[in-house]
Amino acid sequence: MxxxxxxxxxxxxxxxxxxxxxxxxxxxxxxxxxxxxxxxxxxxxxxxxxxFSPLSDLHTTSLHWWPSDFTLENFRTVFAFPVWTWAMNSTVITCCVVAVTVTVNLLAGYVFAKMRFRGRNLVFLVLLSTMTVPVQVLMVPQFKLVSGMGLFGSFWAVILPASSTAFGIFLARQFMLGIPDEILEAARMDGAGQIRTFVTVVLPLCKPLVAVLSLLTFLYQWNDFAWPLTVLKDSRLYTLSVGMQFVNGEYTANYGAIMALALLSVLPMVVIFLCFQKYFVQGFARSGIK
CATH class of the missing domain: 1.20.5 (Single alpha-helices involved in coiled-coils or other helix-helix interfaces)
Incomplete structure (x- = not known):
């Protein structure tokens, strides 16, 4: 067989x-x-x-995937409010917060990554532990601090409490740990001090990190609602996110106008993200954040 x-x-x-x-x-x-x-x-x-939909599409039970009548009425309703003033306030506050926060985070990250001092790891762990504290818990002591400094009702009441973030310092430290110490030693041998070494050697290598920190800070501050609403008492100083509440009616919500204002508020963030997308990805990749 x-x-x-x-x-x-x-x-x-x-x-x-x-x-x-x-x-x-x-x-x-x-x-x-x-x-x-x-x-x-x-x-x-x-x-x-x-x-871009008319009110008739918003008050119906049927689902529409395209406006029955393309309209700009919602935008006309929005621009009846001081939208440009709110947008300028958001721009000024956000740019100041980005400048201050990125500077402080970079300096603190450099200290924790490249400088040796007693209790460095303990201080860094205590700093990281603050990330577990909810933001709402900190609002009361921050409000008392701002009121005691006489800053209540001004832009500084929004800017100063956001002058640094634990996550930003952590991200800066992780990124700077990847910078070889030999480069810093060579700069010191040439007579450069700590500040000059940071400005001329470390900072040019941190362009992706600066882009990441700037973008994250911009997105958070531009969309922040609770804290500006708490400390800004004059409606002329409101930001876009705070001014959005005025679009609502007393008894009903005008969802078309709300979405129109939200669209205007989202556009700057989309443009900035598209411009810094390359550095944003590089910064996270080189920082070891997966």
């Missing part, structure tokens, strides 16, 4: 199988990324749809 032998795969069969598996994984990753992108883009599309 003869036996039938099955042919064994040749040496080229395994690479072909691996290539097929790699292609399948690639297609799955692309599909998953497309679904994730669609899920994240859907709220933005709904905001656009609501901003």
């Amino acid at each position: 003869s036996t039938i032998s099955t042919p064994h795969p040749g040496p080229d069969a395994r690479p072909i199988t691996r290539q097929r598996r790699a292609k399948r994984l690639k297609y799955l990753r692309v599909a998953a990324a497309a679904l994730a992108g669609l899920a994240m883009a859907l709220p933005l599309y709904w905001m656009l749809l609501t901003a």
Whole structure:
């Protein structure tokens, strides 16, 4: 009785199988990324749809994926309020916060990464532990501090409490740990002090880090609502996020006008992110944050 032998795969069969598996994984990753992108883009599309839709589309139970009548009435309603003043206030406050916060975070990150002193690790751990404290818990002591300094009702009441962040210092330290100490030693041998070493050697190497810190600080401060609402008592000093509450009616909410103002508020962040996207990704990659 003869036996039938099955042919064994040749040496080229395994690479072909691996290539097929790699292609399948690639297609799955692309599909998953497309679904994730669609899920994240859907709220933005709904905001656009609501901003350009008439009130008749907003007060109906049927679902509309396109405006029945393209209109700018919601934007006319928004510009009846001092939107440009609120936008200028948001710009001034956010730019000041970004400048102060990024500077303080970079200096603190440099100290924790490259300078040796007693209790450095303990101070850094205590600093990181503040990230576990909710922001709402800090609002009362911050309010008392701001009131005691006579800053209540001014832009400084918003700017100074945001002058540094624990996460920003952590991110700066992780990034600067990757800078070789030999470069700093060479600068000191040439007679450079700590400040000159930081400005001329360390800072040019931290462009991706500066972009990340600037973008994160800008996004957080531009969207901040609770703290500016607490310390800004004059409506002429309100930011866009705080002024959005005036668009609501006394008994009903004008969702079209709200979404129109939200769209105007989102546009600067989208433009800034697109401009700094390259440095944003590099900064996170080189900081070791996954």
